[in-house]
Amino acid sequence: MAKPYERAGSRDEDVSPLQWTDGDMSSPDTEGPATPHGYRPPALETRGSQVGSEDIEDDEEDDEEDDEDEDGADDEDGPKRRGPKRKRMTKGRQERFRVRRVKANARERSRMHGLNDALENLRGIMPCHSKTQKLSKIETLRLARNYICALSEALEGGQTLESRAFLETLCKGLSQPTSNLVAGCLQLGPGPGAGAGEQNQDRAGGPRGPPALGGVGVGYSSPGLPSPPYGSLDSAHLMQLRALKGAGAERQNEYGAAGLGTPPYEGPPTPPLSIGSNLVAKQESSPHYGPPQHYSPALQEHAGQRGLYQTAGYEVHLDATYDPYHPAHMTPMQVIYRH
DNA sequence: TAGGCCATCTGGTCCT
DNA sequence: AGGACCAGATGGCCTA
Numbered sequence: 001m002a003k004p005y006e007r008a009g010s011r012d013e014d015v016s017p018l019q020w021t022d023g024d025m026s027s028p029d030t031e032g033p034a035t036p037h038g039y040r041p042p043a044l045e046t047r048g049s050q051v052g053s054e055d056i057e058d059d060e061e062d063d064e065e066d067d068e069d070e071d072g073a074d075d076e077d078g079p080k081r082r083g084p085k086r087k088r089m090t091k092g093r094q095e096r097f098r099v100r101r102v103k104a105n106a107r108e109r110s111r112m113h114g115l116n117d118a119l120e121n122l123r124g125i126m127p128c129h130s131k132t133q134k135l136s137k138i139e140t141l142r143l144a145r146n147y148i149c150a151l152s153e154a155l156e157g158g159q160t161l162e163s164r165a166f167l168e169t170l171c172k173g174l175s176q177p178t179s180n181l182v183a184g185c186l187q188l189g190p191g192p193g194a195g196a197g198e199q200n201q202d203r204a205g206g207p208r209g210p211p212a213l214g215g216v217g218v219g220y221s222s223p224g225l226p227s228p229p230y231g232s233l234d235s236a237h238l239m240q241l242r243a244l245k246g247a248g249a250e251r252q253n254e255y256g257a258a259g260l261g262t263p264p265y266e267g268p269p270t271p272p273l274s275i276g277s278n279l280v281a282k283q284e285s286s287p288h289y290g291p292p293q294h295y296s297p298a299l300q301e302h303a304g305q306r307g308l309y310q311t312a313g314y315e316v317h318l319d320a321t322y323d324p325y326h327p328a329h330m331t332p333m334q335v336i337y338r339h
Numbered sequence: 340t341a342g343g344c345c346a347t348c349t350g351g352t353c354c355t
Numbered sequence: 356a357g358g359a360c361c362a363g364a365t366g367g368c369c370t371a
Contacts, residue, residue: 101348104357107358111360136345
C-alpha cells in the first residue's frame with residue numbers, strides 16, 4: 001500500500017524526545033512535546049533496563065547491600081548472570097549514567113537524522129520523484145539498487161530504456177504501489193492515445209487496473225495507470241538516459257567489437273544522470289560536482305545545437321540548447337517521440 | 340482496526 | 356571512558 005509519508009510536522013522541528021516519565025529524570029536536552037508525532041517514550045520502568053526504576057529507587061541503601069543486588073545467587077527464575085558483577089548504582093553513578101544516556105540518545109538521534117538525510121538525497125536522484133508520494137526507506141533502497149542494475153544493463157546494450165525488461169529490472173522486488181509509481185513515471189509525456197497520467201487515476205494494481213507486468217506486478221500499460229499522486233520522470237532526465245544509452249551503445253560497438261569489453265574510464269563518476277532540475281540545482285548549490293564537462297558526455301556532442309536527434313530508436317527534439325559549460329543556464333527542452 | 344512505516348529510546352558490542 | 360553502530364522494543368501516525 002502506497003502512502004504519502006509526508007507527515008504533518010516536519011522533522012526539523014523535532015527536538016526533543018526524551019520525556020522521562022519519572023519526575024526527577026527530566027531530560028536536560030529537551031523541552032516541549034517533542035517528536036513530529038508527539039512521541040513519548042515509554043516509562044523507564046517498563047523497559048526492563050537496569051537503569052530503570054529498580055536501581056534508582058533504592059539509592060539510599062546502596063552502601064549496605066553492596067554485594068547482593070539483582071544478580072544475587074538466590075535468584076531462582078532466571079539463569080545466573082555472567083560477566084563482571086554489576087556495581088551498585090550510587091547517586092553519582094546514576095547521575096553520570098543519566099548524562100551519558102542523554103548524550104548517547106542525542107547522538108543516536110543525530111546519527112539517524114544523518115542517515116535520513118542521505119536517504120533523502122538518494123530519493124532526489126531516483127528516476128522518479130513525487131511531491132506527494134514519498135518513497136519509503138526500504139523502497140528507496142530497492143529502487144536505487146534496481147536503478148543501478150537497470151542502467152548497467154541498458155548501457156551494456158541489452159535493453160532499451162523503455163523496454164519491458166528495463167521496467168522489470170527497475171521494479172524488481174518493489175511493492176505494487178512503488179512499481180506503479182515507477183511505471184507511471186516512465187510513461188512520459190503524451191503518448192499516442194494516452195493522457196499519460198490524469199486519465200488513469202488510482203486503479204493501478206486494483207481489480208480494474210491494468211494488466212500487471214509479468215512477474216513484477218506493474219500497472220504498466222497506459223490505460224489504468226495511476227497519476228498524481230504519482231510522480232513524474234523529468235523529460236530531460238529520460239532524454240539524458242536515452243542519449244547516454246545511445247552513446248553507450250556506440251561505445252559498446254567500438255569497444256565491444258574490438259573485444260575490449262569495458263570502455264575506458266572517462267573520468268570521475270558523474271553526478272546524478274539527470275540534467276534536469278535536480279542536477280542543475282545541485283550544481284548551483286554545491287561545488288562538489290566539479291566542472292561541467294562531467295555532465296552528460298553524450299549530450300555534449302549536441303552542445304549548443306537544436307534540432308532532431310535520433311537515439312536508441314527515438315527521435316528527440318531538442319527545443320533548447322544544451323550548454324555543457326553552463327548547465328545551470330540550460331533552458332528546458334522538449335522531447336518528442338515518434339513511434 | 341490491522342498493518343505498514345516511522346522516530347526514538349535503550350542496551351550491547353566493538354573500537355579508539 | 357566514550358563514541359559509533361546495531362538491533363529490539365515501543366508507541367504514534369496514516370491508510371486501506
